[in-house]
Amino acid sequence: MLQFLIRRLTGAVVIMFLVGAFTFFLFYTVPQDFAALSCGKNCSPENLAVIRENLGLDKPITTQFWEFITGIVAGRDFPQGHCSAPCLGVSFDSGEFVWDSIIDRFPLTLSLTVGGLVIFLILGLGSGLLAAWKRGTATDKIVSGASIVLSSFQIYLLGPIVLGLLVYSTGIMEFPKYHNFTDNPGTWALGMLIPWVVMATIFTAQYTRMSRSTMIEQLQEEHVRTARAKGMKQRYVFFRYAWRGSLIPIVTILGMDLSSLLSGAVVTEFTFDLAGIGRLAVDSSLTKDLPVTMGVMLFGAFFILLLNILVDLVYAYIDPRVRLS
Amino acid sequence: MKPIRTRTARAIAVAIVAGSLALTGCSSDNGGGNKGKDESKSQKDAAEQQDPVAYGDAAASTGPAKEVTGAKSGGFINVYMQSDLTHMDPGQIYVSDAGQFSNLIHRGLTNFQEDKDGNLTVVGDIATDSGQSSEGGKVWTYKLKDGVKDEDGNEITSADVRHTIERLYSKVIFDGPTFVQSWLSGNDYRKALPDGPYKGKHLPDSVLETPDDKTVVFKFNQPRPDLPQALAMAGYSIVPEKQDTKEKYDKAPKALGPYKIAEYKPGKSMKLVKNDQWDPKTDAVRHQYVDGFNFTNTVSQASQTKRLISDQGEAKNAIQFTDSVDPAQMSDVVSNPETKKRTIQGYQPYVWQLTFNLDRVKDKKVRDAITYAIPNQSMVQADGGRYGGEVAGGLLAPTLPGFDGTYDPFGKLKKPNGDPEKAKALLKEAGVKEGTKLTYAYSNTPRGQAQQVIIKDALEKIGFDVQAKEIDRASFYEQVGKLDNPYDIYMTGWGQDWPSPSTVITPVYDGELVADGASNYSHINDKQVNDLIKKALTQEPEEAAKTWEQAHHRIVEEINPAAPVYYSKQIQLYGSNIGGARYSNESSYINITDLYLKQP
Numbered sequence: 001m002l003q004f005l006i007r008r009l010t011g012a013v014v015i016m017f018l019v020g021a022f023t024f025f026l027f028y029t030v031p032q033d034f035a036a037l038s039c040g041k042n043c044s045p046e047n048l049a050v051i052r053e054n055l056g057l058d059k060p061i062t063t064q065f066w067e068f069i070t071g072i073v074a075g076r077d078f079p080q081g082h083c084s085a086p087c088l089g090v091s092f093d094s095g096e097f098v099w100d101s102i103i104d105r106f107p108l109t110l111s112l113t114v115g116g117l118v119i120f121l122i123l124g125l126g127s128g129l130l131a132a133w134k135r136g137t138a139t140d141k142i143v144s145g146a147s148i149v150l151s152s153f154q155i156y157l158l159g160p161i162v163l164g165l166l167v168y169s170t171g172i173m174e175f176p177k178y179h180n181f182t183d184n185p186g187t188w189a190l191g192m193l194i195p196w197v198v199m200a201t202i203f204t205a206q207y208t209r210m211s212r213s214t215m216i217e218q219l220q221e222e223h224v225r226t227a228r229a230k231g232m233k234q235r236y237v238f239f240r241y242a243w244r245g246s247l248i249p250i251v252t253i254l255g256m257d258l259s260s261l262l263s264g265a266v267v268t269e270f271t272f273d274l275a276g277i278g279r280l281a282v283d284s285s286l287t288k289d290l291p292v293t294m295g296v297m298l299f300g301a302f303f304i305l306l307l308n309i310l311v312d313l314v315y316a317y318i319d320p321r322v323r324l325s
Numbered sequence: 326m327k328p329i330r331t332r333t334a335r336a337i338a339v340a341i342v343a344g345s346l347a348l349t350g351c352s353s354d355n356g357g358g359n360k361g362k363d364e365s366k367s368q369k370d371a372a373e374q375q376d377p378v379a380y381g382d383a384a385a386s387t388g389p390a391k392e393v394t395g396a397k398s399g400g401f402i403n404v405y406m407q408s409d410l411t412h413m414d415p416g417q418i419y420v421s422d423a424g425q426f427s428n429l430i431h432r433g434l435t436n437f438q439e440d441k442d443g444n445l446t447v448v449g450d451i452a453t454d455s456g457q458s459s460e461g462g463k464v465w466t467y468k469l470k471d472g473v474k475d476e477d478g479n480e481i482t483s484a485d486v487r488h489t490i491e492r493l494y495s496k497v498i499f500d501g502p503t504f505v506q507s508w509l510s511g512n513d514y515r516k517a518l519p520d521g522p523y524k525g526k527h528l529p530d531s532v533l534e535t536p537d538d539k540t541v542v543f544k545f546n547q548p549r550p551d552l553p554q555a556l557a558m559a560g561y562s563i564v565p566e567k568q569d570t571k572e573k574y575d576k577a578p579k580a581l582g583p584y585k586i587a588e589y590k591p592g593k594s595m596k597l598v599k600n601d602q603w604d605p606k607t608d609a610v611r612h613q614y615v616d617g618f619n620f621t622n623t624v625s626q627a628s629q630t631k632r633l634i635s636d637q638g639e640a641k642n643a644i645q646f647t648d649s650v651d652p653a654q655m656s657d658v659v660s661n662p663e664t665k666k667r668t669i670q671g672y673q674p675y676v677w678q679l680t681f682n683l684d685r686v687k688d689k690k691v692r693d694a695i696t697y698a699i700p701n702q703s704m705v706q707a708d709g710g711r712y713g714g715e716v717a718g719g720l721l722a723p724t725l726p727g728f729d730g731t732y733d734p735f736g737k738l739k740k741p742n743g744d745p746e747k748a749k750a751l752l753k754e755a756g757v758k759e760g761t762k763l764t765y766a767y768s769n770t771p772r773g774q775a776q777q778v779i780i781k782d783a784l785e786k787i788g789f790d791v792q793a794k795e796i797d798r799a800s801f802y803e804q805v806g807k808l809d810n811p812y813d814i815y816m817t818g819w820g821q822d823w824p825s826p827s828t829v830i831t832p833v834y835d836g837e838l839v840a841d842g843a844s845n846y847s848h849i850n851d852k853q854v855n856d857l858i859k860k861a862l863t864q865e866p867e868e869a870a871k872t873w874e875q876a877h878h879r880i881v882e883e884i885n886p887a888a889p890v891y892y893s894k895q896i897q898l899y900g901s902n903i904g905g906a907r908y909s910n911e912s913s914y915i916n917i918t919d920l921y922l923k924q925p
Contacts, residue, residue: 036803036842038500046515048842050499079497079572094409095575096591104590163631171637175628177621275593275623283408283592288799 001316008312012305019301020072020294024065027290037288038092054079055092088298089291093284098295101280108178109276112199112268113261115192119200124207125250131208132215133238143208151205159198159271166194176272195272199265203257210253214246221245247318255311262307263300378726378824378866379446380456380553381438381609386449386470389605390438390612390918393905399925401617402903403643405624405632409592414575415489415562416498422647424559425912428611429597429618431562432581434467434486434541435553436610437823437911445824445911447553448609451481451563451581452541455553462548462865467541474602475565476580483535488522488566490533495521497571501560502822505552508545509533523571548863554823583613583918595620614905614921620646627651633898634664641902642922647914650896652709658898659712669915670896671908674724674820676717676829677704678887679780680805680846685813686763689885690755693735695763695814696888698748698787700779702741705891707775712896716741717889719881720833724910725826727870734882737889748787763789766812768801776816806842816890817846820913825866826873831858834880847886854879 035051052058056067067076071087078090080097088098131143166173177191218224219242227237264278277296284292410423415431418424428436436450447455452467459466473481492498493506494515503514509532510517518528527533534542543552555561568579576589583605584597598617605613624632630651632640650658650668658664679699681692701716708714715723718733736744765780767773773795781791794812796804805815822828832838835858836850854876861872880886897915899906904923909916 032800033803036806037799039803039842044503044512044843045841046513047499050496050515054496054499081573094591095572101591104593167637168631168635171635174638175632175640270625273621273624273628279623280592286799288797 004312005309008309012309015305016298016301017069020069020298021065023294023297024068025061027294028061028064032288034092034288034290055090088295091284091289091292093287093289093292098291101292102277102295102299105275105277105280107180108269108274109262109264109278111178111181111188111192112195112265112274112276113258115189115196116199116203116261116265117258119196120203120207121254123200124204125211127204128208128211129215129238129243131212132219135216140212144212147205147208147212149205150201151209153202153205155198155202155267156271158201159195159268162194162198163272176274178274195268195274198271199268206253207250211246211250214249215242218242218245244318248315251311251314251318255307259300259304259307262303264296378437378554379444381446381448381454383449383454385438385446386452386454386609387606388608390608390610393612393614393919393921395923396612396614396905396919396921397923397925398614398616398921400615400642400922401619402615402920402922403639403900404618404620404646405629405643405648406620406622406646407625407629407648409622410595412500412575413578413586414498415501415559415564415578416493417500417575418559418562419501421912421914425647425914425917427559427562428582428912428918429584430578430580430582430586430600431559432473432608433556433559433562435557437557438610439909439911439916441907443908443910447557450557450608450610456556458550458552462550462863463545465543465545465549465552467543469539469541470607472604473581473607474604475568476585476600476602477568478602479565479567481563481565481581482538483541484538485563485565486541487527487533487535488569489561489564491518491522491528492564492569493521493560494518494528495523497521497523502555502558504555504558504822505543505561508549508552508555509543522566550863550865550869551823551825551827554825558822583608583611584617587617593622595622611918612921614919615925627653630654630658630898633667633900634658634661636664636667636901641900644899644903644906644915644920645897646917648897649709650712650898652713655709655712655896658896664898667901667903667906668896668898669906669908670712670894671910671913672723673893673895673913674722675818675893676720676722676820677708677714677816677818677890677893678717678720679890680815680817680887681885682810682813682815682846683848683886684808688755688757690751691757692885692888694748694751694755694757694787695784696735696885697744697751698783699888699890700741700743700783701737701890703779703783704776707779708772708891708893712894714891714893717891719877720887720889721826721829721873721877722821722892724824724913725821725829726824726866727826727874729874734878735889743783745783745787752788757788759788760790761788762792764792764794764811764813766794766796766801766805766810766815768798768816769795770798773798773816780814803842805846806844808839808841808848815846817887818893819844820893824910825869826877827858827862827869830854830873830876830880831862834858834876834886849880849884849886851879851884854884 035048035055035057038051039048056064068089071083071089073085075085076083076087080090080095083097086099090097091101127143131140134140167175173194176194179187179191181188224237224241227241264276264281266278266282269276269278280292281296284296410426411420412418412423415427418427432450434450434452435447435455438446438448449455451469451473453470457466469481469483475481490505494517506514518526532544563581564574565579580600583600583603585600586595587598588596596617596619599613603613626648629645629648633643634654634657658668686692705714705716716737718737721728763784767777777793781793784791804810805812819829819833832844834849834854835845836855839845839848839850857872857876861869861876864872895913899915902923904921905919907916
């Protein structure tokens with residue numbers, strides 16, 4: 001297991017480096033004067049030169065890359081001050097350190113992810129299992145039908161409907177807003193409730209369908225049938241044998257969804273005017289704020305790699321065959 | 326104060342605004358359609374926005390500011406914005422959102438005072454008056470008021486004013502206005518003090534003199550009658566020497582105005598609270614009615630409008646800061662008397678024009694033909710209808726002194742949808758063959774796309790083969806700002822920095838300012854225009870107005886470097902608990918310093 005971990009972590013570092021190098025050269029070698037994007041009215045050649053110098057764009061591309069890499073490992077100095085490791089550079093647009101911007105946005109993204117995750121896992125897996133347990137009954141049909149209808153919704157459609165009902169028309173709730181969990185958990189939960197519910201609704205439908213179908217598949221597996229034939233209780237067989245077997249595809253999808261959400265729930269954030277990693281990514285790409293775009297990409301790549309490793313570890317826990325191989 | 330260029334953040338904000346405007350412009354007249362009476366601002370209303378600016382004396386500059394009728398103290402106003410402020414360091418501030426913010430926390434030597442009818446007077450802000458000129462306007466002297474302090478209680482002295490001006494020469498500053506520096510030390514002013522004041526060097530007394538703690542003397546090599554107005558720009562607000570943290574100041578400036586920053590989360594939110602060191606007796610313009618402002622910098626234009634229409638919860642105490650009503654919801658706003666009474670409206674200083682690249686479109690007859698062919702009214706429709714703009718006859722906005730609403734050399738007011746027959750005749754005279762290629766560059770925003778269709782259609786009808794080239798919105802002005810750009814025509818927008826044609830004609834049409842990245846997008850370089858600009862810049866405002874008019878007519882009628890398309894308008898919405906709201910002619914937005922809560 002230790003060897004497995006070392007191997008995967010080493011691979012992850014190499015992949016991170018390659019992603020960083022590839023995106024850096026891809027972005028910075030395009031024929032565009034990024035200084036001009038920051039140059040205001042009365043933009044003069046003198047002002048352009050000042051901006052190039054301030055942003056470090058006057059240096060050779062290899063020097064810029066070396067400074068970028070060393071900054072991640074050891075930090076860098078900018079006119080704004082010292083940028084501690086892992087320094088991802090400074091925003092062309094706001095002058096903020098990229099790492100600080102990401103870390104500042106991350107609590108919201110994490111809150112959105114965790115809150116949504118709890119809701120959609122409980123509801124999604126619960127209803128999927130219920131439908132599988134009651135396969136062919138009215139309950140199954142209602143749950144399956146509802147999941148099909150809900151999965152055809154989109155956050156940008158459902159969000160405004162919920163806002164219209166609960167905020168704009170009735171004033172029952174305030175517009176969603178992020179508050180620090182540590183300041184007041186109640187306010188935090190209340191402020192995020194609508195985004196959680198809306199986001200979870202979409203994901204719930206997906207997980208309901210998936211858990212139902214994988215459970216039904218598992219229930220038809222030979223080892224499950226054998227367990228039943230041996231006279232084991234249905235509930236025991238359902239959870240001990242079938243449920244465990246159905247987890248692998250669910251964990252796989254969950255890992256992908258989690259890495260995606262932790263890299264920024266773009267549509268949810270824009271629908272509810274929230275400022276998380278997703279909005280940072282979109283804003284930076286619209287303004288061609290390359291250091292921020294790169295930083296968010298690397299941050300996202302980190303979670304993808306991390307969750308891939310975690311998913312592999314969970315596979316090993318769930319399925320002894322994986323552990324043995 | 327050009328809306329579309331400046332910093333990228335602003336470009337995006339405007340692009341998003343523009344985008345949604347365009348979306349609705351295609352479907353209907355979103356100035357309320359037929360549901361409501363047309364009460365959008367007309368050029369008659371513009372009259373009050375174009376009165377010449379007066380220069381106030383010591384009495385006009387003495388605080389406190391005149392009370393707003395019915396104003397109450399207390400409570401917080403919620404401010405909705407789409408994106409963060411571009412800058413907070415005064416030296417870097419040039420665009421509207423930061424300028425509006427600046428009036429809450431910064432103070433300069435002078436400021437604009439606006440009466441209830443919208444008439445503007447330049448008064449002393451931290452100075453005792455709008456300035457005393459001598460030597461025919463070449464020398465301007467300012468005396469500082471007593472009792473002006475920064476938020477930490479440090480008294481502001483002439484050394485702080487000197488520091489404020491001198492730091493603009495350093496590399497720390499690259500995004501603010503350059504008028505005063507250029508007037509003092511020439512266009513290559515940075516060479517006069519490359520490190521600013523940071524290494525102990527200063528401008529000589531022959532340029533900027535501070536004979537005592539309370540006196541500042543500006544010395545120019547030619548008359549600078551606009552100095553009091555230039556100094557009222559947010560970009561010349563005071564940065565106290567002791568508080569200057571150079572690059573870091575942009576994120577944590579020290580306040581001299583009625584409010585100070587209590588909390589700032591970049592890209593997300595900001596909280597302003599009362600600055601207890603601000604003395605209303607020293608301020609003839611600002612008030613401090615509310616306890617503070619809560620900015621949320623992530624609220625889309627559509628969401629701002631929805632929240633304010635609903636007027637539920639915290640939205641009752643909210644305002645749009647610099648964004649307009651979402652055009653898609655315009656009819657909901659203007660057709661409902663309850664929401665309509667919660668709007669403010671007025672002209673913005675921006676004029677949209679179809680700029681010709683004079684290095685490529687060299688024949689004036691061709692330029693005139695294109696100008697006649699453009700369906701201005703359709704272009705307005707693509708930008709929000711009658712509440713978003715109005716057909717332009719010339720290149721100077723209705724907000725400028727001397728604006729002539731009847732000026733219409735291309736007959737656009739009579740034929741707002743263009744005159745293709747006349748255009749064809751001109752092209753025939755010019756010997757332009759059917760199918761001649763014309764490259765039109767446009768910003769890739771929904772509005773840019775909608776307007777591209779209109780322009781392409783109009784010009785193809787008169788025989789051009791229009792090659793439409795999209796440019797991503799973040800780099801549009803960078804691309805068309807290149808001298809050797811490969812485009813024939815492109816839409817550009819520009820607005821005044823203060824109510825004087827000098828801040829429009831000079832930067833956009835002065836041939837001596839043709840350069841890569843500069844704002845003379847047409848590359849016009851006409852000796853007569855250049856001479857008129859030089860002459861007007863040294864004249865007193867009333868005399869200069871005639872010269873500017875001459876220059877304007879010469880530009881539009883004799884050169885035609887840009888087809889006038891439309892004047893931009895503003896309509897903003899606020900919550901039902903907001904008191905004192907009106908349109909500010911100075912900022913072109915809600916008058917931020919007069920606001921109060923009806924029920925704090």
